[in-house]
Amino acid sequence: MISEICGFRDVFLPEVAQLIQSHSQSHCLWRYCSVLKLVQDLELAESLGTATYPLSKVLSWSRGENPRLVQDGHLAGPFIELRIDARGIKSIERMSKIPANTGGEVPASSFVFAVEPVEKLSDAKIEFELGMCHLHVEPENISIWSTPAISQHKEFEVWEMGQYKRLNSISLNPNCCTGISFFLRDHCIIDIHPHSTRYPPTHVEKFKYMEAMFTSPAPDGVEWIYMPLTARDEITAIRARTQVTPDTPHNFTFYTKAGGKIAVGTPYKEGRTRHGNGQVLNLGRDEVYTLEKDSWRHINLIYSIPASGLMTLIRPDAEIVIDGNVDEQNTVIAITISPTITSLYPGAVSSSLLPKAFFSSAPLEGILNAHVFTVGWKKLCKGILIEYENGSKRALGQCRLGLDEVQSWHKPLSMHYVPEEYGRTVGDLINESRTSRSAQVAFDCESSHVTEDGSLEENYHELKGCLNFWFTYHEVELQFVD
Numbered sequence: 001m002i003s004e005i006c007g008f009r010d011v012f013l014p015e016v017a018q019l020i021q022s023h024s025q026s027h028c029l030w031r032y033c034s035v036l037k038l039v040q041d042l043e044l045a046e047s048l049g050t051a052t053y054p055l056s057k058v059l060s061w062s063r064g065e066n067p068r069l070v071q072d073g074h075l076a077g078p079f080i081e082l083r084i085d086a087r088g089i090k091s092i093e094r095m096s097k098i099p100a101n102t103g104g105e106v107p108a109s110s111f112v113f114a115v116e117p118v119e120k121l122s123d124a125k126i127e128f129e130l131g132m133c134h135l136h137v138e139p140e141n142i143s144i145w146s147t148p149a150i151s152q153h154k155e156f157e158v159w160e161m162g163q164y165k166r167l168n169s170i171s172l173n174p175n176c177c178t179g180i181s182f183f184l185r186d187h188c189i190i191d192i193h194p195h196s197t198r199y200p201p202t203h204v205e206k207f208k209y210m211e212a213m214f215t216s217p218a219p220d221g222v223e224w225i226y227m228p229l230t231a232r233d234e235i236t237a238i239r240a241r242t243q244v245t246p247d248t249p250h251n252f253t254f255y256t257k258a259g260g261k262i263a264v265g266t267p268y269k270e271g272r273t274r275h276g277n278g279q280v281l282n283l284g285r286d287e288v289y290t291l292e293k294d295s296w297r298h299i300n301l302i303y304s305i306p307a308s309g310l311m312t313l314i315r316p317d318a319e320i321v322i323d324g325n326v327d328e329q330n331t332v333i334a335i336t337i338s339p340t341i342t343s344l345y346p347g348a349v350s351s352s353l354l355p356k357a358f359f360s361s362a363p364l365e366g367i368l369n370a371h372v373f374t375v376g377w378k379k380l381c382k383g384i385l386i387e388y389e390n391g392s393k394r395a396l397g398q399c400r401l402g403l404d405e406v407q408s409w410h411k412p413l414s415m416h417y418v419p420e421e422y423g424r425t426v427g428d429l430i431n432e433s434r435t436s437r438s439a440q441v442a443f444d445c446e447s448s449h450v451t452e453d454g455s456l457e458e459n460y461h462e463l464k465g466c467l468n469f470w471f472t473y474h475e476v477e478l479q480f481v482d
Contacts, residue, residue, distance in 0.1 A: 045131030055124040061092040064131040081148055082114040089133050113148040143167055166304055170194045172235045173298040179228040185214045187249035187266055204402045220473040224400045225264055228393035232258050235299050237290035237330045238316045253332055261333050267359045288330045289318040337479050339470045357470040362386055362394035364463040370412050370443045373404040381441040381476055396469035412443035415461045417478055436474040
């Protein structure tokens with residue numbers, strides 16, 4: 001319709017249509033176009049037959065066509081793939097093998113997939129009418145994935161028993177995935193979003209959707225932790241907390257091919273710690289996942305989000321390390337300085353308490369570009385994205401891409417950091433004023449701000465060592481570590 005108005009050919013090129021839609025995804029026009037497309041499909045499908053078959057008898061089918069049936073069961077593949085969109089099953093295909101899970105691309109968000117052995121769906125029936133189909137199958141016999149290339153790792157055999165029915169897979173291949181955004185509420189991961197140059201960006205829309213879904217009287221909102229990926233930052237192992245509870249929330253350490261470590265989540269000290277009420281908390285142990293030696297593939301993150309919206313599973317499709325020597329190589333990031341801001345703890349500041357703040361850390365040497373994400377008229381720092389001369393990238397705090405204002409510096413020589421207190425109002429019925437701690441952060445590309453006696457000017461810091469960035473939804477504290 002739009003194409004006809006513009007005087008173009010009958011339909012836009014798919015790339016042009018996708019570009020237009022990416023700038024107006026929530027507009028009601030697309031619902032109208034969807035209804036028109038459905039009417040056209042139904043008109044064209046009036047001549048198609050109506051029939052019901054065992055699913056195992058269908059060789060292939062696409063919406064708007066008649067199904068092709070299996071003539072020789074020995075020649076048909078042993079797997080069935082169902083491609084599903086917003087209108088139901090889009091296509092059916094018998095396959096000789098499951099696609100290799102190479103992470104060659106990030107799957108389009110408009111499709112989900114079911115890939116199952118034929119014998120598992122032997123009792124399933126499928127109705128064809130007006131170019132569409134209706135599948136009759138027991139729920140425990142089918143699982144829905146975000147990608148057709150499901151993992152065949154032996155650790156996931158339990159999923160075939162129906163424990164998780166909706167599964168997502170994100171490849172950590174930096175050739176197709178440029179980064180991952182973790183969305184959290186009350187320190188629990190509620191969704192994960194892959195970034196890719198192959199598809200229009202939708203991370204801002206995803207974040208706003210998460211905020212709308214997880215509204216509550218609590219003063220905090222949805223936290224956004226971004227982890228960039230580059231060829232130099234190829235992930236070779238992941239350390240994950242095994243026991244995730246409100247008191248011991250998600251915490252990951254990603255290990256890169258170049259020997260770097262990336263922290264995502266809320267850290268803790270080894271051993272035991274105490275709650276504010278004096279109860280002893282057993283922090284349990286971590287599990288380290290790593291690929292086999294000389295493995296040609298990349299790690300994939302597998303996770304499940306049920307209808308409640310709270311993530312019930314998140315883990316890599318890699319081997320759990322048993323070799324103690326390997327485990328020593330993948331150690332946690334050493335945290336030698338705890339936060340000093342009281343509100344970053346569940347109670348009074350004490351070395352025996354578990355910090356409730358998120359933690360991120362990055363080296364300050366060899367910086368090519370620095371980007372500071374700011375909010376409000378005071379330009380308070382929300383996060384810092386650092387690009388290095390060697391090609392690596394690190395994100396500190398909340399780098400909310402496309403949402404917050406960004407200030408950038410090329411080859412900075414020094415960093416300016418001033419803690420800043422600000423007031424905010426909480427509560428809907430009874431307004432309550434609270435004071436939070438954040439910071440004003442800037443870099444300087446022209447001067448190192450070193451005085452004649454070798455000291456640094458006030459509030460300026462030399463770009464050496466590491467920068468620790470503690471944060472919650474409202475609070476920020478930076479620490480310079482030599």
